[in-house]
Amino acid sequence: MLPDESLEKVASEIRVCVRCKLSLSRQNCVPGDGPNSARVVFIGEAPGKNEDKTGRPFVGPAGRILDDALHKAGIERSRIFITNIVKCRPPGNRRPSKEESASCIPYLERQISIIGPRIICILGSSAYSTVLDGKSIMKDRGKIIKRNGQEYLITIHPAAAIYNKDLRQVLVDDISRLVSYL
Ligand code: URA
Numbered sequence: 271m272l273p274d275e276s277l278e279k280v281a282s283e284i285r286v287c288v289r290c291k292l293s294l295s296r297q298n299c300v301p302g303d304g305p306n307s308a309r310v311v312f313i314g315e316a317p318g319k320n321e322d323k324t325g326r327p328f329v330g331p332a333g334r335i336l337d338d339a340l341h342k343a344g345i346e347r348s349r350i351f352i353t354n355i356v357k358c359r360p361p362g363n364r365r366p367s368k369e370e371s372a373s374c375i376p377y378l379e380r381q382i383s384i385i386g387p388r389i390i391c392i393l394g395s396s397a398y399s400t401v402l403d404g405k406s407i408m409k410d411r412g413k414i415i416k417r418n419g420q421e422y423l424i425t426i427h428p429a430a431a432i433y434n435k436d437l438r439q440v441l442v443d444d445i446s447r448l449v450s451y452l
Pocket of ligand 1: 316317318332
């Protein structure tokens with residue numbers, strides 16, 4: 271790691287990033303939120319409308335479900351770092367393309383190496399396929415896996431639980447497993 275590397279430095283580079291065409295339609299970049307002492311990094315897919323407006327991750331309906339699950343699992347949001355695979359909103363909330371993810375992933379890698387989390391929480395299939403080349407979130411959710419010396423807990427994306435209320439408990443159960451692992 272470079273001696274002057276920091277989360278603030280990465281965020282300031284993201285704010286002027288033009289590596290992909292998502293930069294053309296964004297209102298705000300969403301680098302991520304949380305302390306550099308966080309023991310857990312949560313990774314979602316991409317900012318949505320509310321995140322694009324505010325520059326903060328998971329502040330819309332999916333964020334409320336995540337906040338509720340964190341609370342029920344007994345971990346404060348202020349203690350975790352939350353970010354996404356891509357830091358700018360894809361128009362119409364489409365899934366980020368492979369190229370967009372690939373051009374943004376170096377920022378995520380730098381954030382992870384600065385924080386050095388005990389465990390990374392993968393939220394949903396987009397993060398699962400991009401970070402771990404995972405295939406089936408419903409088959410693998412709830413599992414803790416180790417890859418290249420880093421541990422990961424796999425769970426569903428909170429947006430999946432907006433309409434399917436049964437999935438809210440699944441998210442609570444998986445995050446509770448992560449909390450008891452810390
Ligand atoms: N969905 C995501 O994946 N990330 C956000 O920040 C908000 C919604």
